[in-house]
Amino acid sequence: MLYSDKVMDHFEHPRNVGEIAEADGVGQVGNPKCGDIMKMYLKIDGDVITDVKFKTFGCGSAIATSSMATEMIKGKTIAEAMTLTNAAVAEALDGLPAHKMHCSVLAEEAIKAALADYYRRKGEEVPAELRLPCEEEEHCCSACH
Amino acid sequence: MSHPMIYADHAATTAVTDTALNAMLPHFTAAYGNPSSLYRFAQEGKTALEQARAQLASCLNARPEEIYFTSGGTEADNWALRGVAELMALKGKSTGHIITTAIEHHAVLHTAQYLEKKGYEVTYLPVDRDGLVDPAAVEQAIRPDTILISVMAANNEIGTIQPIQEIGAIARANKILFHTDAVQAVGHIPVDVEEWQVDLLSLSGHKFGGPKGIGALYMKKPLRLPPLIQGGGQEKGRRSGTENVPGAVGMAAALQEAAEGMEAENVRLAALRDKLIDGLSVLPYxxxxxxxxxxxxxxxxxxxxxxxxxxxxxHLDAKGICASSGSACSSASLDPSHVLLSIGLPHAIAHGSLRLSLGAKNPEEEVDYILEQVPAVVSYLREMSPVWDKEAGKPTWEL
Known part of the structure; x- marks a missing residue:
């Protein structure tokens, strides 16, 4: 099997799938051309992420990393969520095959994009650490380039 | 897993048939002699090998001396392309032009690219949206220095069968060597090297109920390509290495069995295939x-x-269904299959591909099960897809 049991568990039983109707921050990264798109919805109360949902178009590891990343930030503060790295997501899944690591990068970027959107909606400046490599583009796909 | 296993990936590989296995078994144990040895004990292997060659040849309407055993389809493809290039080099033409198609298997494509690096020029002919090569385009691509035309008989990903006979006639009229990678065709559709007018044809045993690790290259007499593999001079000095006797015997037995049952089996298979097509191609988008x-x-x-x-x-695997896909994510590459892009599909759509390839052991009930499961999995994945508009029932993209 290509994937760890944990990846398969999160792929077959993804946590936090869906949308949040009145989200405080929404971020989408990826590109249909590359075959991976992740969209994250955040509900934020004060500085705590009280709810998070995702929708993903992509392979098994794209779905599993989205699911794991949402679990890792739910109930956490914004500051904590901002420090989430792709390596931590991959590690929590007991690893990913080398050519699938870009999926974990997308998961990290999707969360950062949603947090950046939260700041923008509030009319505040987006912290530098939330700026993505290709923010100017509609869909970010830094992992593919 | 509580589901039965439904194997719908016969284009990837097949199980060795009982007939093939029983034919092979004695050559692993009782009759293990090296066919090159002189003593009588080894003659059984030699005889079996030559019988296998004759059996294989008769299934292709070839002569036994035109069949060379190889390690599989990939070696046969490599040998055909590199062998023709080397043959021409031996005649003093160290460069030249090769015509092939954009949808070949990598065994041909990567060999063609390798020859490009060596100074050969290669034309990769496009295909239409159904995956067909236009014979007229083959003819137009011919140049005075064209040394080889290589067009696959049937495509491994989309199943399209090429007009090999028409292309063969063009190649012969222009006195250009013609190779076909018939790995997906042999054992599945009638193959006749004379009718097709091919000079070289590659086949692989495990695609039609034979074992893995054995294949063959048909070489029309008097064509004699220089060897790709040097050594002890087996296969009349063309392909060295101790002969894979059990493999050759098993492959030939499997092909004969497939050829004998082909007409009836293909009627059954085509009906099941069309049931899949009718059931799945009508799903939205x-x-x-x-x-x-x-x-x-x-x-x-x-x-x-x-x-x-x-x-x-x-998800299909979790339901017990073995299938395959040309999506980028099912391989190590970031791009979807070159075949799907060549038939004009945008990348985004090509990522969503599914190939179901049926074989002898798939009864209709399994097809019915597939027809229940695939739409359910597609709906489930669309529901969690950010590029699917659930209310409108269509993708959010404009391609």
Whole structure:
């Protein structure tokens, strides 16, 4: 099997799938051309992420990393969520095959994009650490380039 | 897993048939002699090998001395292309032009690219949206320095069967060597090297109920390509290495069995294939890939918009269905299959491909099960897809 049991568990039983109707921050990264798109919805109360949902178009590891990343930030503060790295997501899944690591990068970027959107909606400046490599583009796909 | 296993990936490989296995078994134990040895004990292997060659040849309407055993289809493809290039080099033409297609298997494509690096020029002919090569385009691509035309007989991903006979006639009229990679065709559709007018044809044993690790290259007499593999001079000095006697025997037995049952089996398979096509290509934003009728009897291939192929395969696997996909994520590459892009599919859609290839052991109930499961998995994945508009029932993208 290509994937760890944990990846398969999160792929077959993804946590936090869906949308949040009145989200405080929404971020989408990826590109249909590359075959991976992740969209994250955040509900934020004060500085705590009280709810998070995702929708993903992509392979098994794209779905599993989205699911794991949402679990890792739910109930956490914004500051904590901002420090989430792709390596931590991959590690929590007991690893990913080398050519699938870009999926974990997308998961990290999707969360950062949603947090950046939260700041923008509030009319505040987006912290530098939330700026993505290709923010100017509609869909970010830094992992593919 | 509580589901039965349904194997719908026969284009990837097949189980060795009982007939083939029983034919092979004595050559592993009782009759293990090296066919090159002189003593009588080894003669049984030698005789079996030559019988296998004759059996294989008769299934292709070839002569036994035109069949060379190889380690498989990939070696046969490599040998055909590199062998022709080397043959021409031996005649003093160290460069030249090769015509092939954009949808070949990598065994041909990567060998063609290797020859490009060596100074050869290669034309990769496009295909139409059904995956067909236009024979007229082959003719137009011919140049005075063209040394080889290589067009696959049937495509492994989309099942389209090429007009090999027409292309063969063009090649022969222009006195250009013609190779066909018939790995997906042999054992599945009638193959006649004389009718097809091919000079070289590659085949692989495990695609039609023979074992893995054995294949063959047909070489029309008097063509004699220089060897790709040097050594002890087996296969009349053309392909060295101790002969894979059990493999050759098993492959030949499997091919004979397939050829004998082909007519009846293909009627059954085509009906099941068409049931899959009728059931799955009508899903919203789904379509058949490959030619609607000129296709391998067991192969049904599709794309489903808004769904990624690897995720589809993994869910089908959880339901007990073995299938394959040309999506980027089901391989180590970031690009979807070159075949799906060549038939004009945008990247985003090509990522959502599914190939179901049926074989002898698939009864109709299994097809019915597949027809229940695939739409359910497609809907489930679309529901969690950010590029699928659930209310509108269509993808959010404009391609």
């Amino acid at each position: 789904a379509r058949l890939t490959g030619h609607p009728t000129r296709r391998l009897p067991g192969t049904a291939s599709f794309v489903f918009e808004g769904v990624e192929g690897e995720a589809l395969l993994l």
